Every structure is written in structure tokens, then in C-alpha cells.
Amino acid sequence: MNAAIPTRTAAAQLARIPLDALLAEHACVADFIASLGLAAAPAPVPLGTWLARLPDEAVFDAGMERDQMLAHIGRLIDEVAAMARHAGERVASLTLMGGRDKSGRPENVELTLRAGEIVCIVGPTGSGKSRLLADIECLAQADTPTGRRVLVDGALPAEDRRYALDRKLVAQLSQNMNFVVDLTVREFIDMHARCRMVADPEAMAEQVIACANDLTGEKFAPEVSVTQLSGGQTRALMIADAALLSASPVV
Structure with a gap:
């Protein structure tokens, strides 16, 4: 049956x-x-x-x-x-349609972000970097303080996509990350892989760790405790984890 x-x-x-x-x-x-x-x-x-x-x-x-x-x-x-x-959902592009700046002036800009690109947002404190990310994360449709709109693959996103808790478009990593469990790197990633229902969590853990070591300046062993990682190693591990294990297509 x-x-x-x-x-x-x-x-x-x-x-x-x-x-x-x-x-x-x-x-x-x-x-x-x-x-x-x-x-x-x-x-x-x-x-x-x-x-x-x-x-x-x-x-x-x-x-x-x-x-x-x-x-x-x-x-x-x-x-x-x-x-x-x-699981197989992909996003080829995000298009940000300008709204209003902090002074209320129209933003005559249209920015398209394509899959595979690494985009850096720079500016002084208070310039609106976090607000820009928030507009992208919520797939703004002129309903945020900036009045911006976001298109997914050139089209308006469906309402259920905007508000689905299990299908977040953007995975954001905090600048400050502190681990509260004293697990090894392998145990930590393996646990996350199992939570994501990955078919082979052990193999996925090895893949994430290898990716993290490609990103960091000083490599670390899978047996190292996550609480012993440096700030750069921690950030590299979480970027690799988000890129390979997160269901969000944008990091």
C-alpha cells in the first residue's frame, strides 16, 4: 500500500x-x-x-x-x-524598483541582481543599507516606508510566496554570532542537515565544512568545537551553511 x-x-x-x-x-x-x-x-x-x-x-x-x-x-x-x-525552487533574478529616499525624493533607479553575483552594499551608518535588505527580504510591493517594489524573475511575486514562513527568500547572517552549544563543527552541521531532512547528512556536513575552509583564511578541522572558532572562521562556516543548507536562494 x-x-x-x-x-x-x-x-x-x-x-x-x-x-x-x-x-x-x-x-x-x-x-x-x-x-x-x-x-x-x-x-x-x-x-x-x-x-x-x-x-x-x-x-x-x-x-x-x-x-x-x-x-x-x-x-x-x-x-x-x-x-x-x-526544494528545487530557483531565483534567476531580483529587480528592485526605486521608491523614495529618506528625504522623500523619488529614487529614479532600477537595480537587477542576478543569480551567481556577489553584491556589496556600502554606505555610512544610517544611509539605509538595512532598509534596502529588508525591502528585498519581504519582497516589498510599495508597502514599506521606502515605497520600493521587488520583482522576482521579472514578475510580481505571488502573495503566498511573500508571507510563507517556510520559504523565506533571503537568508541573513548577523554580524555577531555566538554559539550556545558546545558541539564540534561536524556535529553542528550534521544536526542542521538532519533538521533539513537531507538524505545524507554526513556527506552534506563534509561538503559544508570543505566550502567553509575554502572561504576562510585559516582552515579548521571538523572535530574543532564551534565555540573555539575565530570570528572569521565562524562567519565562513555560517555562510557555507546558509549557501548549501538553507532553502533561501539569496544569502
Whole structure:
């Protein structure tokens, strides 16, 4: 039986799917069940039946009621499916249409940024660099203080693209980055790759680290703690992480 789940899965439909088929097709479900401390041996029984047979003690220890588990599994499958649908999205160009400067004067400018380009925005404090980035990030449509408009691939962006929390167009890196977990570089990137549902997180971690070492002046080993990286190494690691793991096409 195909365990593929349509968007906005109905709980009743999900409950009828055999557990073994569900685990085979959706690794995220197996990870979720394992995170609750529940043993899910692949069994040809419906998910709803398996949940009903769980001992009350196990349900109590998991911290979720059976119906909550079922609903969460449905949402998880839907979210992973949405990530997969949008994973291949690409942006060839962004066009920024001028609005008003800080003095209210018209900006007679049209700026097009193309894929593969590295663009530097320079100017003194208060000149509007952050506002420019914010206009791009929110795909402004004359509804920000500057009155600017942003076109994606030469066309107006769809409303759902503007406000989709899981499809942010721009990944911004802070100038100041502090790690609060004492993981190695490999462990940190591997954890992010798993959160992104990457098929081979170990290989992706190696790729990100190699890219970061190409960007930084002083190379670092995968076993180094992230808290021991220099400022430049940290920035290089996060740029590589955003470029290779982020779903946002603009960094």
C-alpha cells in the first residue's frame, strides 16, 4: 500500500495506513517516534491500532496523548512534503524598483541582481543599507516606508510566496554570532542537515565544512568545537551553511 500522504492529512485516513509502510516511506515518522522513546517495530498494523495498543505508561512518558501523536505525525508528513516540493525552487533574478529616499525624493533607479553575483552594499551608518535588505527580504510591493517594489524573475511575486514562513527568500547572517552549544563543527552541521531532512547528512556536513575552509583564511578541522572558532572562521562556516543548507536562494 502506498503510504504517501496528501496535504492536510485527515487523521482518520492516516490512522488506517499500515505502520510498516509508513515507516518505510517516511523516515521523519520513525525519527519522531524514536524521539518519544517509543519502540516502533515495523508491523503490518494500522497506525491507529498501534497507537491504541501503546501502554498508558509509555504514552504518559512520551508527554503526548494518542490523538496528539496522530495529529503531529500528520503535520510532520505534510511539512516534509512541502519542503520537498519547494526544494528545487530557483531565483534567476531580483529587480528592485526605486521608491523614495529618506528625504522623500523619488529614487529614479532600477537595480537587477542576478543569480551567481556577489553584491556589496556600502554606505555610512544610517544611509539605509538595512532598509534596502529588508525591502528585498519581504519582497516589498510599495508597502514599506521606502515605497520600493521587488520583482522576482521579472514578475510580481505571488502573495503566498511573500508571507510563507517556510520559504523565506533571503537568508541573513548577523554580524555577531555566538554559539550556545558546545558541539564540534561536524556535529553542528550534521544536526542542521538532519533538521533539513537531507538524505545524507554526513556527506552534506563534509561538503559544508570543505566550502567553509575554502572561504576562510585559516582552515579548521571538523572535530574543532564551534565555540573555539575565530570570528572569521565562524562567519565562513555560517555562510557555507546558509549557501548549501538553507532553502533561501539569496544569502
